[in-house]
Amino acid sequence: MKKIFNFSAGPSMLPKTVLIKVKNELFNWNNTNVSIMEISHRNKKFLNLIETMKQDLRDLLYIPKNYNIMFLQGGARTQFSSIPINLINKISETADYIDSGYWGKYAAYEAKKYCIVNLINVIYKEKLKKSVFPMKSWKISKNSKYVHYCPNETIDGIAINETPNFTDKLIIGDFSSTLLSKPIDINKFGIIYASSQKNIGTSGMTVFIFRNDLIFNNNKNIPSCLNYRMLYKYNSLFNTPPIFNWYVSSLVLKWIKSKGGLLKFNEINQKKSKLIYKAIDKSNFYYNNIDNLNRSDMNVIFYLPNKKLNNLFLKLSQSYGLLFLKGHRVAGGIRASLYNAMPISGVKKLIKFMKYFEKRYG
Numbered sequence: 001m002k003k004i005f006n007f008s009a010g011p012s013m014l015p016k017t018v019l020i021k022v023k024n025e026l027f028n029w030n031n032t033n034v035s036i037m038e039i040s041h042r043n044k045k046f047l048n049l050i051e052t053m054k055q056d057l058r059d060l061l062y063i064p065k066n067y068n069i070m071f072l073q074g075g076a077r078t079q080f081s082s083i084p085i086n087l088i089n090k091i092s093e094t095a096d097y098i099d100s101g102y103w104g105k106y107a108a109y110e111a112k113k114y115c116i117v118n119l120i121n122v123i124y125k126e127k128l129k130k131s132v133f134p135m136k137s138w139k140i141s142k143n144s145k146y147v148h149y150c151p152n153e154t155i156d157g158i159a160i161n162e163t164p165n166f167t168d169k170l171i172i173g174d175f176s177s178t179l180l181s182k183p184i185d186i187n188k189f190g191i192i193y194a195s196s197q198k199n200i201g202t203s204g205m206t207v208f209i210f211r212n213d214l215i216f217n218n219n220k221n222i223p224s225c226l227n228y229r230m231l232y233k234y235n236s237l238f239n240t241p242p243i244f245n246w247y248v249s250s251l252v253l254k255w256i257k258s259k260g261g262l263l264k265f266n267e268i269n270q271k272k273s274k275l276i277y278k279a280i281d282k283s284n285f286y287y288n289n290i291d292n293l294n295r296s297d298m299n300v301i302f303y304l305p306n307k308k309l310n311n312l313f314l315k316l317s318q319s320y321g322l323l324f325l326k327g328h329r330v331a332g333g334i335r336a337s338l339y340n341a342m343p344i345s346g347v348k349k350l351i352k353f354m355k356y357f358e359k360r361y362g
């Protein structure tokens with residue numbers, strides 16, 4: 001059978017060993033004689049799974065003791081609203097939102113409903129290449145309650161690799177497409193959140209890591225399902241969680257550990273993206289419009305010289321076993337998402353195909 005590689009931006013490729021484990025224990029999870037999908041979220045074994053998942057996240061990310069973890073619902077987009085709802089007290093308060101692409105801007109769009117948003121564009125273009133201004137030049141407002149940014153813009157293929165170092169500012173990061181792909185200095189953040197359908201598991205869960213001293217709003221008008229105070233009090237089990245998703249995520253965390261953790265994945269992820277960027281830069285056919293310093297390791301975007309060739313590229317690549325390479329409608333072109341589960345062999349196969357396509361149609 002042809003080897004298939006899934007380059008989807010999310011829901012995305014899962015490790016094969018995880019899928020096999022899911023298959024093998026589908027009818028009898030953890031000696032319960034029933035499927036994980038039939039287990040109550042109050043079941044002792046499932047409660048154990050939650051605690052193990054938290055510990056695995058702590059071990060992988062070196063989460064300090066003064067931080068806690070919640071597993072939330074509604075994806076990262078829900079956090080775009082619940083963050084200001086929980087952190088802002090009055091509509092006259094200000095929050096800084098970094099505009100580095102689609103998701104950064106979207107988070108700001110939602111926040112505007114609850115506070116004054118200081119939207120800070122950090123992208124500039126030089127010789128047709130997009131770059132991110134260095135953090136020290138970002139125009140953070142003195143009186144803002146927090147600074148929100150997205151270190152990896154999944155759609156635009158832009159990464160911000162600098163670690164934030166703004167004194168006395170609460171930093172919030174949407175790490176949806178980069179959490180668990182490399183180590184992070186958690187101490188620099190007040191809140192880190194990420195939806196799960198990239199490096200963590202399947203869609204339906206949002207990992208939410210927060211500093212304990214952030215006393216969340218006591219406002220009684222916050223809907224309970226969005227109220228961080230409430231969600232924490234109930235150990236993320238205020239309402240029934242997507243059991244299956246949490247279970248898959250727990251297996252992925254174990255898989256990441258077994259493969260050597262985040263330093264190892266960072267090394268492999270950089271190797272993978274470098275291979276593709278090198279192939280793009282060497283060719284006179286493909287191009288990428290992002291400066292080397294801000295190229296994403298997770299989502300590699302590239303363009304063909306003629307838009308009309310896109311569909312043919314996608315059709316042929318699919319028949320070759322390279323799936324879901326279509327760029328997001330906003331960015332166009334081709335997008336290869338290279339999350340942890342994508343092996344180097346998948347990247348090499350894509351490069352081989354790119355070379356063939358260029359030779360044949362270039």
Ligand SMILES: Cc1ncc(COP(=O)(O)O)c(C=O)c1O
Nearest residue numbers: 075076077103154174176177195
């Ligand atoms: C960086 C980033 N933020 C937010 C989202 C939205 O996530 P969700 O669809 O889980 O709400 C995505 C989805 O791809 C993303 O990549």
